[in-house]
Structure formats: C-alpha cells, structure tokens
Amino acid sequence: MTDAPEELASLISQCRRAVVFTGAGISTESGIPDFRSPGGVWSKMKPIYFQDFVSSREQRTEAWNRVFNNPAGWTGAKPNDGHHAVADLVQMGKVSSVITQNVDNLHQASGVADDRVIEVHGNASYARCLQCSKRYELEDLKPRWEAGEDITCVFCTGLVKTAVISFGQAMPEDEMNRAMEEAALSDLFIVLGSSLVVYPAAELPVIAKRTGATVVIVNRDETDHDSYADLVLHTEIGPLMKQTVARVY
Known part of the structure; x- marks a missing residue:
C-alpha cells in the first residue's frame, strides 16, 4: 500500500x-483559528451581519474595532x-x-x-467602498478609525468596509x-x-x-x-x- x-x-x-x-x-x-470549532472565531465573537453594518453606526464602529484589534487573527500571520x-x-x-x-x-x-x-x-487585508468599489489599504484608514470617524469613501461618500464577504452579503x-x-x-x-x-x-x-x-x-x-x-x-x-x-x- x-x-x-x-x-x-x-x-x-x-x-x-x-x-x-x-x-x-x-x-x-x-x-x-477556524470559525466553528471550540475556541474558533465565532465562539469568541458574534458575526456582524451585512445589513447591520450598513444600517448601524454602532455596528460599523464595532466592525472597524475588530479590523484593527484583529481578534480573529486574519492579518499578520x-x-x-x-x-x-x-x-x-x-x-x-x-x-x-x-x-x-x-x-x-x-x-x-x-x-x-x-x-x-x-x-x-473576499479578503481581510484591504477594504472597498460598497458603492463605487474603490480599494483602500487598511493602514491608510487607520488614522480615520483612531479619530473615531464613520469611514466613508472620499470619492463618492459610500460606506467603506473590509473586502470580506459578511453574513447576509451577496x-x-x-x-x-x-x-x-x-x-x-x-x-x-x-x-x-x-x-x-x-x-x-x-x-x-x-x-x-x-x-x-x-x-x-x-x-x-x-x-x-x-x-x-x-x-x-x-x-x-x-x-x-x-x-x-x-x-x-
């Protein structure tokens, strides 16, 4: 054999x-970490659904906190x-x-x-405007997060989100x-x-x-x-x- x-x-x-x-x-x-195993990502934090990101400033703030604090461990490995x-x-x-x-x-x-x-x-290492698809590097967005901004596109004012496909997103x-x-x-x-x-x-x-x-x-x-x-x-x-x-x- x-x-x-x-x-x-x-x-x-x-x-x-x-x-x-x-x-x-x-x-x-x-x-x-994977997503579903004990100790995985979703055992540590609940996913943020796409519709909640779009409709709630509070949820967007939480989403960006997760991006830059990296509790999921997606970046830097x-x-x-x-x-x-x-x-x-x-x-x-x-x-x-x-x-x-x-x-x-x-x-x-x-x-x-x-x-x-x-x-x-999708990809967690950069972000895109949900309206015009303009790409943003995370390091360029970090000062705006640190300033407490609701991060929007400088070209069309659409919401900017990491390029990860969220629950509920097409x-x-x-x-x-x-x-x-x-x-x-x-x-x-x-x-x-x-x-x-x-x-x-x-x-x-x-x-x-x-x-x-x-x-x-x-x-x-x-x-x-x-x-x-x-x-x-x-x-x-x-x-x-x-x-x-x-x-x-």
Missing part, C-alpha cells in the same frame, strides 16, 4: 489540470508549509488555480499570483462563476482544510466530480462529501503537502 504523500503525488503528476480548494484548515497551522506547497504546484504548472474560502491573503503571501487565486469569501458573482468554471474544467480537484458545509462554495467539488474529475479531500475531520471522494486523508496539511510536492514528477 502506498503512503499518502506518494499516492497524492502520483495523482498530481498524472493530471492535466488540477485545482486546489482551500478552507480554514490550511491556515490553522499558521495560528489562525505567515504562510505555512501547506501554502508554500500549493504555491510550488502552481509554479510547476500542475495547479491552474487556487479557490479559497479564506480571507487571510496567505496564498498570495506564499507566492501565488493574484490572478491565480479566486477568493469566494457572494461575489464573478469569482463564483470563475470558481465553478475552474471546477468543471479540472481533472483533479484537491480540497485542503474545508469542512464543506458552507454553500455555495461547498458545491464546487460536486461540480468537479460530476464533470469527471478525481476528487481528493484532506481535512482533519470527516466531511459530508467524503463518501464520493476518490481519496480522503485525515491528516495535517502542511507536512502532507510538503512531502507530496517533493514526490511530484
């Missing part, structure tokens, strides 16, 4: 077009071996795109080009369409650290399977999708992927 890194490396080596789909589990090894292994596979031409539910920017920080990362839940249509297209075009779809419970993103491995892809799920715990996956590995992502990349030919 082959070991897990060898088996996964064999699938990657033989595929034509692999897609990697990542969830919170790949970033826990960088010290970022460093990529781990799992992120670097995925970046290596992209650079080797084995992985065509990285679809991620994470908002921590760690795939880009590990060296994956922006145009290869599809962020279906999913980014272009990114989801691209993610579904990538899933359908793949012949190998590798899930790394997603519980596969949040839809519509959790539908992506199903799309890949239906269009003929081999599906691999690497996650600490079982998922509802394990039954149709071709390979399921309950193990740490970083060590597995580092060893896997070393075996890819």
Whole structure:
C-alpha cells in the first residue's frame, strides 16, 4: 500500500489540470483559528451581519474595532508549509488555480499570483467602498478609525468596509462563476482544510466530480462529501503537502 504523500503525488503528476480548494484548515497551522470549532472565531465573537453594518453606526464602529484589534487573527500571520506547497504546484504548472474560502491573503503571501487565486469569501487585508468599489489599504484608514470617524469613501461618500464577504452579503458573482468554471474544467480537484458545509462554495467539488474529475479531500475531520471522494486523508496539511510536492514528477 502506498503512503499518502506518494499516492497524492502520483495523482498530481498524472493530471492535466488540477485545482486546489482551500478552507480554514490550511491556515490553522499558521495560528489562525477556524470559525466553528471550540475556541474558533465565532465562539469568541458574534458575526456582524451585512445589513447591520450598513444600517448601524454602532455596528460599523464595532466592525472597524475588530479590523484593527484583529481578534480573529486574519492579518499578520505567515504562510505555512501547506501554502508554500500549493504555491510550488502552481509554479510547476500542475495547479491552474487556487479557490479559497479564506480571507487571510496567505496564498498570495506564499507566492501565488493574484490572478491565480479566486477568493469566494473576499479578503481581510484591504477594504472597498460598497458603492463605487474603490480599494483602500487598511493602514491608510487607520488614522480615520483612531479619530473615531464613520469611514466613508472620499470619492463618492459610500460606506467603506473590509473586502470580506459578511453574513447576509451577496457572494461575489464573478469569482463564483470563475470558481465553478475552474471546477468543471479540472481533472483533479484537491480540497485542503474545508469542512464543506458552507454553500455555495461547498458545491464546487460536486461540480468537479460530476464533470469527471478525481476528487481528493484532506481535512482533519470527516466531511459530508467524503463518501464520493476518490481519496480522503485525515491528516495535517502542511507536512502532507510538503512531502507530496517533493514526490511530484
């Protein structure tokens, strides 16, 4: 019986077009807590719904306090071996795109080009105007937060919010369409650290399977999708992927 890194490396080596789909589990090894586990983000603080952010100055103040105090740990962390292994596979031409539910920017920080990362839940490392989509860097907004401002766009006066997709906020249509297209075009779809419970993103491995892809799920715990996956590995992502990349030919 082959070991897990060898088996996964064999699938990657033989595929034509692999897609990697990542969830919170790949970033826990960088010290970022996941959302739903005991001690996770939502056990420490309640989510702020999009409609509450838009309608309540108090909720916007709380949201910006969380951004700059960083209780979720989304910013400032460093990529781990799992992120670097995925970046290596992209650079080797084995992985065509990285679809991620994470908002921590760690795939880009590990060296994956922006145009290869599809962020279906947004990005916590910068902000955008909700009206005109003007991008703002967080460091440029920090003095306005420190001054107690209700942060609005200097161009159109629309509300400015981090680029994270909040509960109740519409999913980014272009990114989801691209993610579904990538899933359908793949012949190998590798899930790394997603519980596969949040839809519509959790539908992506199903799309890949239906269009003929081999599906691999690497996650600490079982998922509802394990039954149709071709390979399921309950193990740490970083060590597995580092060893896997070393075996890819």
